[in-house]
Amino acid sequence: MIPWLGTALDFPVLESALLEPPGLLAAGGDLSVERLALAYSRGIFPWFSAGQPILWWSPAPRMVLFPSELKISRALAKTLRQRRYRVSCDQDFGGVMQACAASPRPGQGGTWISPQMVDAYCRLHAAGLAHSFEVWMEGELAGGLYGVALGRMFFGESMFHRRRDASKIAFVHMVQHLANHGFTMVDCQVHTPHLESLGGRLISRDSFIARLQAQTAQGQPAHLWDYQYNNEPA
Structure with a gap:
């Protein structure tokens, strides 16, 4: 299981990202400018397909x-x-x-x-x-x-x-x-x-x-x- 993001502007620690699928860290949240800027500053990015919730990733290796x-x-x-x-x-x-x-x-x-x-x-x-x-x-x-x-x-x-x-x-x-x-x-x-x-x-x-x-x-x-x-x- 991965954490579900709410309205709080934060992310889980990167070490909690899944090994399979590789780097999946969290789901949910939003795509506001503030959240995206925070995500990138921590090495996290969104990547999801239509019909899915917003998925956040930090793969290792990079x-x-x-x-x-x-x-x-x-x-x-x-x-x-x-x-x-x-x-x-x-x-x-x-x-x-x-x-x-x-x-x-x-x-x-x-x-x-x-x-x-x-x-x-x-x-x-x-x-x-x-x-x-x-x-x-x-x-x-x-x-x-x-x-x-x-x-x-x-x-x-x-x-x-x-x-x-x-x-x-x-x-x-x-x-x-x-x-x-x-x-x-x-x-x-x-x-x-x-x-x-x-x-x-x-x-x-x-x-x-x-x-x-x-x-x-x-x-x-x-x-x-x-x-x-x-x-x-x-």
């Missing part, structure tokens, strides 16, 4: 990416140099979320990004805590990703692509931009072969929380989210 370990294949490096594209930040947060919600994963008929989640993270975005990176090709939104940022810690949530490698372009630009501003770890939550191919790896929960606390205690540089990059011909 999938992360250290920017210094980012892997860019030769093919992707060529794409980054030669493909015509533009990258922006926070230009279309809602559009990125809707696109992620409409991009089913292999073997799934849909995604966990319900209208309830879209609304919650758009409120986080309005509060300055959630951000998106967009890739534009020929004037259209071709790919992107979104996540939550506290201090100098970025928690990646989801990504999508409508053109080949567009999500990878967004990911690389996001990682490199954040690294240039003192972010030393990106949370990727759970292991996937795709994230591993980009340099992500698993670390212990204790190591993750120690790094998380250090990074969230730092302030963000001014104009951090004004990022723009143009690889299109003049």
